[in-house]
Amino acid sequence: MHLNYIVLAHKSPGQLARMIQRLDCPEARFYINIDAPVEIAPFQAALAHNPRCSFFTGSQRLNTMWGHVNAVKAALVGIAQILADQRTGYTILMSGQDYPLKNNTYIQQFYESNYGTNFIECFPLPVTKQTAPSIHGGLARESWIHPEYGFNGGMNRLNHYTFFLSTKREDNVSIPPIFSRDFLTMRHMRYALGLLRRQPAMFRKLLSKRKFPNDLIPHGGSQWWALPHETVVFLNTYVKGNPYFLTFNDFTLLSDEIFFQTVVANNFTKIASPVTYVNFTRPIGPWPATFVASDITELVMSPCLYARKFDQDQDSKIMDELDAIS
Numbered sequence: 001m002h003l004n005y006i007v008l009a010h011k012s013p014g015q016l017a018r019m020i021q022r023l024d025c026p027e028a029r030f031y032i033n034i035d036a037p038v039e040i041a042p043f044q045a046a047l048a049h050n051p052r053c054s055f056f057t058g059s060q061r062l063n064t065m066w067g068h069v070n071a072v073k074a075a076l077v078g079i080a081q082i083l084a085d086q087r088t089g090y091t092i093l094m095s096g097q098d099y100p101l102k103n104n105t106y107i108q109q110f111y112e113s114n115y116g117t118n119f120i121e122c123f124p125l126p127v128t129k130q131t132a133p134s135i136h137g138g139l140a141r142e143s144w145i146h147p148e149y150g151f152n153g154g155m156n157r158l159n160h161y162t163f164f165l166s167t168k169r170e171d172n173v174s175i176p177p178i179f180s181r182d183f184l185t186m187r188h189m190r191y192a193l194g195l196l197r198r199q200p201a202m203f204r205k206l207l208s209k210r211k212f213p214n215d216l217i218p219h220g221g222s223q224w225w226a227l228p229h230e231t232v233v234f235l236n237t238y239v240k241g242n243p244y245f246l247t248f249n250d251f252t253l254l255s256d257e258i259f260f261q262t263v264v265a266n267n268f269t270k271i272a273s274p275v276t277y278v279n280f281t282r283p284i285g286p287w288p289a290t291f292v293a294s295d296i297t298e299l300v301m302s303p304c305l306y307a308r309k310f311d312q313d314q315d316s317k318i319m320d321e322l323d324a325i326s
Contacts (some may be wrong), residue, residue, distance in 0.1 A: 003025070009096025024106045031078040031082060033055075118272070162252060
C-alpha cells in the first residue's frame with residue numbers, strides 16, 4: 001500500500017531528514033513544503049540522497065504561517081501532486097516536527113487492516129467545554145473556546161473576518177462585519193480602525209456578512225489527518241467544483257482546523273480518531289507540548305502512529321529512545 005506523506009516544515013533540516021529516514025520505505029513518498037521565507041537549500045541538501053522526496057517549488061511553495069489558510073492550500077497542493085503521480089493508499093498530513101511512535105511494518109499493517117477509515121477529528125460547531133472532544137486533551141479549552149480565537153465555540157472563526165497583518169505569529173485581527181451586533185465593542189472598533197490604516201483595501205470586506213455554505217454543517221478538529229485514496233480524490237474534485245469554500249476560508253482563522261474536517265464530515269461516515277498524538281494539557285505553554293525524554297512513557301502508551309511535537313535542539317534523546325523501542 002502506498003503511504004503518501006505531506007510534510008509542512010519550517011525549521012531544522014537535520015530533524016526533518018531524521019523523521020523521513022525513520023518513515024522511509026519502498027511504499028512511501030514524501031511531498032514537502034518548506035515555508036516560503038525559509039532558505040530551502042539546507043533541506044534539499046539534507047534529503048538529496050532520497051529519491052522518494054519532492055519539494056514544493058515556485059508558486060506551489062507557500063508560507064504556512066500560524067492560523068493562515070496557506071496550511072490548507074499547501075495540503076491541497078500535495079494532494080494534487082499525489083494524484084498526478086497516480087499514488088493510491090493513504091495520504092498523511094504531518095509537520096516537520098512529528099516523529100513516528102511505531103515502526104514502518106506496524107504502520108503499513110495498521111493502514112491495510114483499517115483501509116477506508118478517515119483518521120481525522122471531526123466535531124460539529126459550535127462546541128463547549130462539555131461537548132468538545134478530549135482526544136488531544138485540553139483542545140477545547142486552549143483552542144475552541146479561547147477568548148481570543150475560539151470564542152462562541154469556534155463560530156466566530158466563521159462569522160468574523162480574520163486579517164493577517166504580517167507574517168509574524170498571531171499578528172492578525174478578527175473583526176465581525178460592521179453591520180452586525182458583535183461589531184459594537186471598543187475592541188472591534190479599534191481593530192477596524194487599525195485595519196483601515198494598515199490594509200485599507202481589506203477594510204471593505206467588513207461591509208458584507210460572511211456566508212458559510214448552506215449545504216455544509218461546519219465541523220472542527222485537529223489539523224493532522226490520514227485519509228484513504230477515495231477521500232483524497234473526493235477532496236481534490238470538491239475543491240475544483242466548489243471554489244467558494246476555499247475562498248471563504250481565506251478569512252477564517254485556523255482554517256486548517258475547519259476546512260478538511262467540514263468536507264469529510266459532511267460526505268463520509270467512516271471516521272475515526274487521528275493517528276497523530278498531541279498534548280495540549282500542560283499547565284504552562286506554549287502549546288502543544290514539546291516532548292522530551294521524560295515523556296517516553298506517555299508516548300509509548302499512546303495507540304497513535306505518530307506524535308508532535310519534537311525539537312532536537314531542546315531534546316534529541318527522546319527520539320533516540322523512540323528509535324530504540326520501535
